[in-house]
Amino acid sequence: MKSVIILRFMATVREVVLPHTQKKDGTWNVKIRISFKRKSSYIDTQHFVGQKQLRKDFTIRDEFILTILNPVIDSYRKRISELGESLELYTSKSLAEYLTRTEATAESIYIIAFGGEQISFLDKQKRTGSRNDLRKVVNSLRDYFKSEFVPITEIRSKMLEDYERYLRSERTLLRPDRFGNLLERKSKGLSDIGLHNHMRDLRILFNAAVKQFNDPELGIMIIKHYPFEKYKIVSPPDTNKRKLSVEDILKIRDAELPKNTRTEMARDLFMLSFYLCGMNPIDLYRLPGELKDKDGRLDYNRSKTKGRRKDKAFISIRIPDVARSILSKYCGTLNTRYASHENFDRALSFGMRKIGAHLGIKKLQFYDARHAFADLARNKCGFQKDDVAMALNHKDNSNSVTDVYLSKDWTIVDRLQRGVLSLFNAPAKTGFCHFTTFCITASNHPREF
Numbered sequence: 001m002k003s004v005i006i007l008r009f010m011a012t013v014r015e016v017v018l019p020h021t022q023k024k025d026g027t028w029n030v031k032i033r034i035s036f037k038r039k040s041s042y043i044d045t046q047h048f049v050g051q052k053q054l055r056k057d058f059t060i061r062d063e064f065i066l067t068i069l070n071p072v073i074d075s076y077r078k079r080i081s082e083l084g085e086s087l088e089l090y091t092s093k094s095l096a097e098y099l100t101r102t103e104a105t106a107e108s109i110y111i112i113a114f115g116g117e118q119i120s121f122l123d124k125q126k127r128t129g130s131r132n133d134l135r136k137v138v139n140s141l142r143d144y145f146k147s148e149f150v151p152i153t154e155i156r157s158k159m160l161e162d163y164e165r166y167l168r169s170e171r172t173l174l175r176p177d178r179f180g181n182l183l184e185r186k187s188k189g190l191s192d193i194g195l196h197n198h199m200r201d202l203r204i205l206f207n208a209a210v211k212q213f214n215d216p217e218l219g220i221m222i223i224k225h226y227p228f229e230k231y232k233i234v235s236p237p238d239t240n241k242r243k244l245s246v247e248d249i250l251k252i253r254d255a256e257l258p259k260n261t262r263t264e265m266a267r268d269l270f271m272l273s274f275y276l277c278g279m280n281p282i283d284l285y286r287l288p289g290e291l292k293d294k295d296g297r298l299d300y301n302r303s304k305t306k307g308r309r310k311d312k313a314f315i316s317i318r319i320p321d322v323a324r325s326i327l328s329k330y331c332g333t334l335n336t337r338y339a340s341h342e343n344f345d346r347a348l349s350f351g352m353r354k355i356g357a358h359l360g361i362k363k364l365q366f367y368d369a370r371h372a373f374a375d376l377a378r379n380k381c382g383f384q385k386d387d388v389a390m391a392l393n394h395k396d397n398s399n400s401v402t403d404v405y406l407s408k409d410w411t412i413v414d415r416l417q418r419g420v421l422s423l424f425n426a427p428a429k430t431g432f433c434h435f436t437t438f439c440i441t442a443s444n445h446p447r448e449f
Contacts, residue, residue, distance in 0.1 A: 011036040011087065011095060013076045015069050017049060017058045018042075026050060028058075030065065032073060034096045041096040045069070086219035098218070106213075106223050109152045112141055114209050125307050128282075128341065137201045143173055152209055152223060157230040160199070164234075167195055196236040203228050241363065244372040246380075246423050249274065251359050266351025268326050270369045275323040277315075277391045277417055278370030280304060281348055285341040289332020297410075298327075302393045315393040316410045318417060373420055381419040391416045 012035045017028045027048040053062035115138035122131035168189040213222040257264045282303045302313035338344040348366045356364030391413045
């Protein structure tokens with residue numbers, strides 16, 4: 001049986017002079033022509049030739065020029081042959097771009113410098129939480145290696161094991177203050193949860209470098225090692241922290257606190273977050289002064305995930321009567337009172353610690369409002385997990401095949417919100433909301449507290 005040979009397009013590389021490109025001084029730039037799939041693209045060189053160096057058909061006769069160009073052309077041919085079957089994915093133009101691209105090596109990719117680029121990228125996207133987490137990783141790598149110039153090849157499984165021991169130990173760090181002066185700061189060793197988050201963020205940074213410098217479809221593999229295949233990030237410990245009960249929420253709501261203090265603000269905004277289905281602090285911070293109260297609803301895009309979701313993390317929350325006075329008190333004032341949402345977060349943390357100490361609630365945090373809302377919705381009111389996820393704005397309806405066929409129905413979130421708020425009107429002994437009532441009609445609900 002005769003074998004069948006399939007002829008594919010072959011890429012050719014040669015030096016050329018284009019007659020119509022003569023310069024005013026009478027010379028021509030020598031170009032390298034890349035011909036592929038019946039089309040040609042040209043790469044300029046630094047060499048110029050005159051009429052005496054050319055034959056009548058404009059081929060180069062100057063042996064000196066040819067001797068200089070031959071190694072370049074041979075290297076281009078070699079790189080093309082190394083592409084193998086991936087060559088079929090190229091055009092003449094993309095092939096020329098590939099050949100002229102500075103050939104990076106893993107040793108020339110510095111992880112700290114690359115991390116700085118990623119921090120700037122996140123800053124432009126206003127993903128300040130991710131930016132700050134990555135900045136901690138970059139600073140820590142700088143501390144560990146005591147250098148700015150750390151090739152990505154240094155990030156290996158053995159290094160990660162040593163780095164883990166370093167992160168768990170107590171150490172002295174140098175960090176600039178707001179005036180740029182370096183100050184010493186003692187840092188305790190990371191716990192399992194802190195280590196998990198730190199190494200997870202380092203892996204995110206490493207993966208970003210692999211994504212930027214490698215292109216498996218085109219056969220480009222600059223970074224050839226992957227240390228996180230052998231090194232396993234420590235698992236986060238199971239949290240046994242007790243969720244806040246209805247009684248705890250009532251204690252926080254009714255707490256007697258000093259007026260016009262961070263503690264009072266933390267209490268007010270904690271309750272506002274709870275009323276608005278666990279709204280995040282950064283979204284409260286960014287609320288405008290002139291709130292668009294359309295049909296009694298608050299529409300916004302969740303800052304934490306809007307840059308990573310097709311639906312821009314949009315959600316529409318009904319504004320219950322109990323939340324209106326708090327909204328009017330704080331809308332548009334937080335971002336003028338605090339220069340950044342990081343400063344705002346610190347003020348909230350301070351206030352929540354004071355409230356926790358005052359009420360005897362251990363380790364009270366602002367995010368407990370969000371967690372409590374979700375826990376009560378699921379375990380007290382019996383709502384489905386998908387509905388709870390929708391109310392928390394975890395669910396991206398544009399990613400699910402099924403959800404393509406479904407329109408947004410915010411009444412689901414409304415029923416869940418009313419269900420949770422109704423717990424505070426239910427008899428204290430049962431603590432269970434009238435879930436069936438809410439499933440039947442959104443208008444038939446108990447009085448809001």
